[in-house]
Amino acid sequence: MSRPDFELINAYRTTGEAKWLDELVARHVARVRKLIYPMVCNDSTADDLTQETFVRALRSLHQFQFRSEFGTWLGRIAINTCRDHLKKPRLVLIQKEGGLDEAASAEPEPADSVASRELVGEIEAAILELPLKLRSAVTLVCINKVEPVEAAAMEQCSLATIYWRIHQSRKLLSKRLAKHL
């Protein structure tokens, strides 16, 4: 039976052995990445921000006082890491359709694959158009099925605020993706 998070954290604090951190990472990495991906809709950026989330968590681990679940605390760091990243001015590389990757693929894609790829592209574009606070609310509650109470803890806002953000996001996304609903 696996040890609970707080035991791993205490073991790391006591011994300083990296194996406890390894186990925490292995346990939470998938969920953290899944929280982060919809915020950025880019694989390599999601990977980088997932790593940054754990690095920040390690730096602040001495401050974690078990007032919330470790996963909730980590989720809060993940969302804040994404926000910090997205607020930075950056160069965006827009790859034209039929770029190098596609040109290298000699086999034509099946029509349903193309259609689903287009749908995914539209969904991602719609999510990326949302303001950051709405985007993180959708990411947490609608996509990752985080309970609104936990989402409010991660976002450090009231439950009513989360409800309102979800309502607004759904309104905007429904309009944008109406033809698929």
Next chain:
Amino acid sequence: MKPNDTQNPLDQLLRQGLDHREPSDEHLAELTSRIQLELRSQTTSTRSAETVRLRAWSGILSVAAALLVGIFLWRNSTVPPNLNDKMVSPSPVAAFGVNQSLVFGEMQRVFDQRLAWVAETGQDVLMEVDSGETETEGPLLCIRLTLASKANSESGEEGRKVWEMDVIVRNEQTVRIGAADSIPQLVLWPFLTEDGKVLVETQFNLTVPNETNHRSTCLLTPGLAEVQGEVDASFVFSQRVVLLNEPAI
């Protein structure tokens, strides 16, 4: 419609769409290893980092002349050596941090770019020289931490500076100082926010004159002195920060 309604058609569409973007097991395993390695390197570098403690003005002859000049300039611009100096109004903020970037640049040169941070308190200069490559990117900050006793209006006793430390450190670099003599155990981590303010997480344990434990997270505006409040019934703790110009190396 409930916010966490899993049957919501829009939510289902979003989830189904993004399921296509789920990383493969191999990708996730690779990412896990990468993060584990990164965390190990961070913890190892912290532990293996050699904390060099120099007793100012006595052992300093063993260090390069440039370092001596640098510390001299720095001390002239920062803290009076007498810890019992009366608390006075903060010195003009503009004067704070003038020479620190020069000092840091000189020290970096002496230590072959392996200097992680430098701190000065009372008669002591502390620095961390990393065994590996240190972070050379990112803004350079000078943070002044001041612990002072409170003024006593009944006895007429004025507040006095108990301890003060100036730390030169790069953004997001953690400073860890172990307790020694009159130096408290200290952990400090600065983070420059998008709007130009500096979030500083500070934790220290002071044993002299009283057992004092303080932890704070505060948002500082560079250049402004900010009293952060009471540590306990007897002390107040304040911090201020300036952004330093990049030293010319």
